[in-house]
Structures are given as C-alpha cells and as structure tokens.
Amino acid sequence: MFTTRLTAGFLPLFDSALLVLAQECGFAEAEGLELQLVRETSWANIRDRAALGHFEIAQMLAPMPIAANLGLTPIATPMIAPVVLGLGNNGVTVSAAVWKSMQEQGAPGDLAAGPAGQALAKVVAATKRKLRFGVVHQTSSHNYELRYWLAASGIQPGRDIEIVVLPPPLLPDALGAVSIDGYCVGEPWNSVGVAHKSAHIVTVKASIWQSSPDKVIGMRTDWAEQHPDLVDAVVRAIYRAGLWCADPANHGQAARIMAGSAYLDQDENLVHRALSGMLDVGAGRVETVPGFFIPHASAANLPWRSHALWYYTQMVRWCDVVPSDAAAAIAQASFRPDLFRRALAPLGVSLPLTDSKVEGARAKEQAIPGSLGAIPMLPDRFFDGQIFDPTDIQTYLEQQAQLPQT
Template sequence: MPLTHLTAGFLPLFDSVLLVLAQEKGFAAAEGLELHLIRETSWANIRDRAAIGHFDIAQMLAPMPLAASLGLTPIATPMITPVVLGLGNNAITVSADLWKAMADQGAQGDLAAGPAGAALARVVAGSSRKLRFGVVHQTSSHNYELRYWLAASGIMPDRDVEIVVLPPPLLPDALSTGGIDGYCVGEPWNSIGVATKGAHIATVKASIWQSSPDKVIGMRAAWADEHPDQVSALIRAIYNAGLWCADPANQDEAARIMSGAAYLDTSSEIVARALSGMLDIGGGVTRQVPDHFIPHAYAANFPWKSHALWYYSQMVRWGEVTASAENAALAAACFRPDLYRTALAPVSAAVPAADYKADGARAEPGEIEALNGRLTMGPDLFFDGRIFDPTAVDAYIASQRQSG
C-alpha cells in the first residue's frame, strides 16, 4: 500500500526530535505516512510557509497556532495543534561578562530561577545601559517565559531591558559579538553557546515553569478538517516516537540521528545533553536538570486547552491581543485534545479525561483522571509560586498587570 506524503517544516532545534524520529525510525511509515522534512531557517518562515500551504504540517512554537488564529500574523490563518512535541528544553543563557556581574550579585550557579532572577535585577538596577536579550520569535514560548521570569524578578521587560528577535542558530554569535547580553532558546543552542562562545546558562525552563510545553505540531485548521485520517495517523506516529525516545536505551541513537547534517549538524555529545539533562552550564560546571526535556511521560504529548489559555494570558499581558471572551475561546480552540483522544483510541493508550487543568500547585508527581488506564502528571510549579487557574483567566491577567 503506497504511503501518503506529507510535507513537514522544522527548525534545527532538539525538540524537533519526535518529528524526525517519526520518519527516521519508521513510526510514520507504520501509520501509512511518509514525512518529507524541510529544514527552515527561522520561525517567521515556518509561520508564513505553513499559512500559505507550502507545509502540510510543521514543528511550531506552542503559541504560534494561537497567534495565527487571533490575527497576530501577516497571513492570519486559523491553525490548530493536535499533539505536543514534548515538555521543557529551553534555557536562558547569558554572556560571560553578564554572568560574572550576576555572580557578583549573588547568583549561585544552581540554575534556580529565583536567585538568578534576583541577581539579574540587581545588575540591571546598577547598569549604565539597557541590557538586551534575544528570543526566537515574538509569539514564542521563549518570549513569554523570559518575560515572565524577568517581571517576577522585578525587571520590567521593554522598560528595564530590551528584547529582540533572532533565529535560534544566530543567537550564540550575537552573544559573542556583544549584540545581545543573553537569550532564551531551546537546545542545542544553549550548549553551543557555552561550548563555543564562553557563555553561561543562568536558568532553565524546567525551573521557571515545570512540565510546561514548548513545541507542537501545527497545521491549518482547514487542512486538518479535510484530512482527519492523516491527522490521526500523525498523532499516533508522534506518540510512538515519544515513547521510543523516552527509553534511556534509545537515547544514544536518538542523539546520533539528531546530530546529523540534515538536522542539527553538531556533535552527538552536545545533542545528548538535552536528553540526559546533564548540562554543562559554563565555567567547567555541570548540573543535572531533572525533567529538562520530557518526550512522553506526564502526558507530554497531550494538547491541554489550559496551556493554550496560559499563552493567551501572556499575549494579553504584553499588549498583543485584547482580552475578551471571544479571543479566549479562539485561543483554547487551537489546542485539540479531541483529535488526540480519537487518534489514540484504537490503541487504547491512556489519555487525560479533561481538557483543562490548573498549573502551579503540583509539587510532586501524582495521578489524574484518565481514559484507558492511569496517568501520572509531573510537578508543574511556577518559580514564583503563582497558580494558573484556567477557569479564572481574567483574574489571572488582572493580577499580573497589578504586579508589573
């Protein structure tokens, strides 16, 4: 039986791994799909080529389908995500000079977001110039995580520091030339900054917001409606790739595949850091980051509507979209747990029974209500102790405005 051909865009980031493995390890073929993977150079290209139909599907930033559906993109197009490409993987990396200044102000080098943020706040307060940080796209998890960390640390983005957009592969070079003082990006570009530019990892996504999403498979809503069987097949391929990737016995092979010239084009040793969570943070210091990247556990591939609403809350917070019931509904509709459940029903995989969950109260792993079995969720704390309740989004937004 011939395979159905899908064109898939991706960026050279480690968290394209499940999309890559779906093709390279035969999980897509087992579902009747052949993925033609096209490596792009920027998220803007992914956004625009997906909107005009050059890509059937693409690795996307988790907030990107929301931005397209809410009209925040040049080619506004309703988009959805039916499956998430894992949790975690980002970090905030700073120049050697900035890290020295932060260490002088009490940063401890343990990757804890609170002390690192407090030290940075003291540096910013005493600086004679405005520091500049890079993110990979305006409507990105990276931008919202960086802004959340800064604001909760007493640093007001845009007023106290500047934030600019650069493609991920350019961030280490921009840091080394002094164009930026720090950046938020996914692996391997934090580790490459440390290994080649003398940079230092200040904190990680897993410390700012535990078990939080970052990349998804995105697609035009109209395409998904027209190809329901292909969407289901793709979800199962990504799910099985995540299951394979989560097995420690497969991590060396996954790192070798991802290190290839067609994907990350760097050493497998650097790539392996994202999988193991054993990060060289700079200055000869190595730290183990629990749950740095989660490819499958904790319902990592499930598209929670509540996560979509958290990103929507940040879009409102930073003036990108107006708060309204209509916009909140549009944002939530972009994440499609119904399609995820439909796809996995034939294989009786355990899936969350609910579409929404609160984040910020779970300090330890614990079970949730599930269909077809039992599911354990991981800790989901925000570093500042805040709780996001998806049933009270307006109150959450209002409280953030009051806190800066």
C-alpha cells in the same frame, strides 16, 4: 500499504526530535506516511510557509497557532495543534561578562530561576546601559517565559531590558559578537553558546515553569478538516516517537540521529545533553536538570487547553491581544485534544479525563484519573508560586496586572 507523502517544516532545535524520529525510526512509515522534512531558517518562515500551504504540517512554537487564529500573523490562515512535541527544552543563557556580574550579585549557579532572577535584577539596576536579550519570535514560549521570569524578578521588559528577535542558530553568534547580552532558546543553542562563545546558562524552562509546553505540530485548519485520517496518522506517529524517545536505552541513537548534518549538525555529545538533562552550564560546571526535556511522560503530547489559555493570558499581559471572552475561546480552541484522543483511540492507551487543568499546583509527582487507569504527572510549579486556574482567567489577568510589566 499505500504511502502518503507529507511535507513537514522544522527548525534545527532538539525539540524537533519527535518529528524527525517519526520519519527516521519508521513510526511514520508504520502509519502509511512519508515525511519530507524541510529544515527552515526562522520561525517566521515556518509560520508563513505553513500558512501558504508549502507545508502540510510543521514543528511550530506552541503559541503560533493561537497567534494565527487571533490575527497576529501577516497571513490570516487558521491553524490548529493536535499534538505536542514534548515539554521543556529551553534555557536562558548570558554572556561571560553578565554572568560574572551576576556571580558578584550572589547568583548561585544552580539554575534555580528565583536566585538567578534576583541576581540579574541587581545587575540590571547597576548597569548604565540597557541590557539586550534575544528570543526566537515575538509570539513564542521563549518570549513569554522570559518576560514572566524577568517581571517576577522585578525587571520590567521594555523599560529595564530590551528584547529582540533572532533565529535560534544565530543567537550564540550574536552573543559572541556582543550584539546581545543573553538569550532564551531551546537546545542545542544554549549548549552551543557555552561550548563556543564562553556563555553561561543561568536558568532553564524546567525551573521557570515545570513540565510546560514549547513546540507543537501545527497545521492549517482546513487541511486538517479535509484529511482526518492523515491527522490521526501524524498524531500516532508523533506519540510513538515520543514513547520511543523517552526510553533511556534509545537516547544514544536519538542523539546520533539528531546530531546529523540534516538536522542539528552538532557534536553528538553536545546534543545528548538535552536528553540526559546533564547540562554544562559554563566554566565546566555540570548541573543535572530533572525533566529538562520530557518527550512522553506526564501526558506530554496532549495539547492541554489550559496551556493554550496560559499563553493567551501572556499575550494579553504584554499587549499583543485585547482581552475578551471571544479571544479566550479562540485561543483554547487552537489546541485540539479531541483530535489527539480520536487518533489514539485505536492504541488503547490511558488518557486524561479532562482537556484542561489547573497549572502550577503540583509541587511533586502525583497521579490524575485516566480513561484506563491513573496517569502519573510530574510537578508543574511556576518558580514564583503563582497558580493559573483556566476557569478564572479574569482573576489571573488582574493578578498579572499587579506584577511589574512594561
């Protein structure tokens, strides 16, 4: 079989796993691909190098292609996301001092977003200086979910708390140096903060918004149009890697690969936490988080257009984008479920019948119609009970405007 070599950028985060495993476990090779994996140091580098053509494909923040298409990036290169690298994986971690204050304000320590947010709001109100939290990029799911959690907890980002941007691996060190008081990031950097900086994980993405996306495979739109067969091969390799990674029997091998020096360069047991959902949240307390990282279940790899539109609403809410029908159309077109469906057609798998869905309405697991039979879907609730209907964006934006914000 003829092999095509693609250069693929990634950051040392656990949710690069499907990209890494596609290469390491032979799923890319089976599709006629060789992935040259290039570890980068920041999301800005990933964004710019992908735009300049240094990478054919890259692990990207889910909102990054949307931001590129809406003109929010320095290099105006249209991007698309034809496949998602799983759901979940983020957490919010604070310093030992902030956690102590949160405990004094009634934080139970069970990672539930609601009580943790209420306790942090009391700490913020009682602290003379403005607390500072780190996120990995301005247009990241981390920034938007942190802001969503803070605002719904009565904390106004910008006015009550400062948010700064740092690359993921630097966040634990910044916390240890007391440059920041907390951060929102993907694994393993929450666990690294706990293990090496006496930090405490206070809540997780799986509690703020269950079964929500975080990273995608992104690529230039023109490249995708010129190489449809390669796009299909990439999607199938990622899909098969997700299916393999979802099997608990493979978790040990996946953790060993990801812990390697070329990828996360961390202790294997620490890396395994993202797969098991068993997190040492601090001070030796272990919490099990169902659905902490979902590599395949619940149609995890489909780029739902409702997910893209939710990110668009947050860009509007936090004044990154001026709302318009045209902007909403651009945002949803950044996610390409049509390409995902095209790529998987030869595999004969059941796929959802729609490209969009109401977000936040499933309180428990339930099935949705699929092309070859029902598809089990995990809960997808927002912690504050809000529901996002992508067919009525204006109403949702009006509701968001009534909630605390900067």
